[in-house]
Amino acid sequence: MVDADHVPHALLLEGPAGAGKFALARAMTQYLHCDNRHDGEPCGCCPACVQHQTFNHIDTLFSFPVVKKGKTALSADYADVFRDFMEEAPFMDFDRWLVRLDNINAQPLIYVEEGMELLRRLNFTGHGSRYKVVLMWLPERLKEETANKLLKLIEEPADDTKFIMVSNSPRGILPTIYSRTQRVEVRRYDDTEIARWLASEHGVSAEAAREIARLSGGNLNTALAQMGNSHRSKQYLDYFVRLMRLAYQRKIVDLRGWGNELAAEGREPIMGFYEYAVRMLRENYVYALRVGSLNAMNAEEEAFSRNFSPFVNERNIEDLMRVFDDARTDIAANANAKLVCFDVALKVILLLKR
Numbered sequence: 001m002v003d004a005d006h007v008p009h010a011l012l013l014e015g016p017a018g019a020g021k022f023a024l025a026r027a028m029t030q031y032l033h034c035d036n037r038h039d040g041e042p043c044g045c046c047p048a049c050v051q052h053q054t055f056n057h058i059d060t061l062f063s064f065p066v067v068k069k070g071k072t073a074l075s076a077d078y079a080d081v082f083r084d085f086m087e088e089a090p091f092m093d094f095d096r097w098l099v100r101l102d103n104i105n106a107q108p109l110i111y112v113e114e115g116m117e118l119l120r121r122l123n124f125t126g127h128g129s130r131y132k133v134v135l136m137w138l139p140e141r142l143k144e145e146t147a148n149k150l151l152k153l154i155e156e157p158a159d160d161t162k163f164i165m166v167s168n169s170p171r172g173i174l175p176t177i178y179s180r181t182q183r184v185e186v187r188r189y190d191d192t193e194i195a196r197w198l199a200s201e202h203g204v205s206a207e208a209a210r211e212i213a214r215l216s217g218g219n220l221n222t223a224l225a226q227m228g229n230s231h232r233s234k235q236y237l238d239y240f241v242r243l244m245r246l247a248y249q250r251k252i253v254d255l256r257g258w259g260n261e262l263a264a265e266g267r268e269p270i271m272g273f274y275e276y277a278v279r280m281l282r283e284n285y286v287y288a289l290r291v292g293s294l295n296a297m298n299a300e301e302e303a304f305s306r307n308f309s310p311f312v313n314e315r316n317i318e319d320l321m322r323v324f325d326d327a328r329t330d331i332a333a334n335a336n337a338k339l340v341c342f343d344v345a346l347k348v349i350l351l352l353k354r
């Protein structure tokens with residue numbers, strides 16, 4: 001498209017989450033702006049490329065869903081947070097975006113103020129690039145009034161403006177917007193591609209890469225999370241085993257020590273552990289029902305679960321999982337980690353006896 005100068009004025013990349021659509025949109029925009037592009041690759045060293053690689057290209061506007069806080073409703077208000085997020089999660093893991101917004105239960109949107117701001121900024125003359133590009137992440141989160149503001153711009157844009165939108169759920173996009181875009185479907189990666197990528201880019205052993213690929217369903221974010229989990233899972237299993245043993249023995253003082261130790265790990269690892277605990281509880285519940293084929297535990301986890309699984313049953317499974325889910329929400333909302341971790345331990349004591 002770029003080489004033939006046929007980039008549509010409103011392009012929509014649609015496809016499943018974790019398929020690398022936004023990374024593709026960013027690469028395409030860099031290629032569009034590059035002064036020395038050739039054969040599908042940007043040069044990587046011209047001023048435009050350098051600006052892109054440092055997230056500072058002046059004619060590239062990022063537009064994305066945010067949480068409204070008082071008068072703060074613009075993507076520009078979250079520019080630094082978004083830049084960190086893109087560096088941390090180049091495949092745009094939505095859950096991590098919620099963590100960045102400090103609220104994993106938030107429903108971020110693209111507000112009407114953002115629509116007005118885009119109109120205003122696109123009215124300025126470009127800073128030397130042939131094209132101004134709006135990279136819009138998740139147009140399915142456009143509020144209707146925002147969409148109405150942008151409609152004319154998307155339908156009859158200035159010659160020098162391109163909209164590149166990236167959607168995980170195109171059915172959620174307002175039809176007025178959707179019908180004005182040219183769509184390109186981006187497929188998910190297959191297991192072989194994911195395994196090869198994990199091995200070459202992340203140094204994962206071939207066997208582990210195949211296993212992670214099998215569990216990630218073509219989603220690069222899930223693959224990265226699984227990779228991180230397998231790194232941490234030994235540590236998490238240790239926390240889990242100690243919590244359950246101490247709770248069973250009602251060792252309150254030791255449980256306080258356990259909570260303090262976990263609290264000292266920091267926010268992300270604590271949340272990771274709570275997620276891990278929910279998964280382990282689910283696996284143990286299934287284990288007790290003897291549905292072997294659904295078992296997704298490694299050998300060490302299974303060794304513990306052989307004895308532990310009878311304690312997870314239909315009387316406590318929902319409440320147990322909720323304890324860890326709620327704790328994760330509290331930690332995401334910056335609650336006192338020591339209190340939350342100790343509170344979890346006390347609740348587990350009561351629920352294990354059911």
Ligand SMILES: [Zn+2]
Nearest residue numbers: 034043046049
């Ligand atoms: Zn370049």
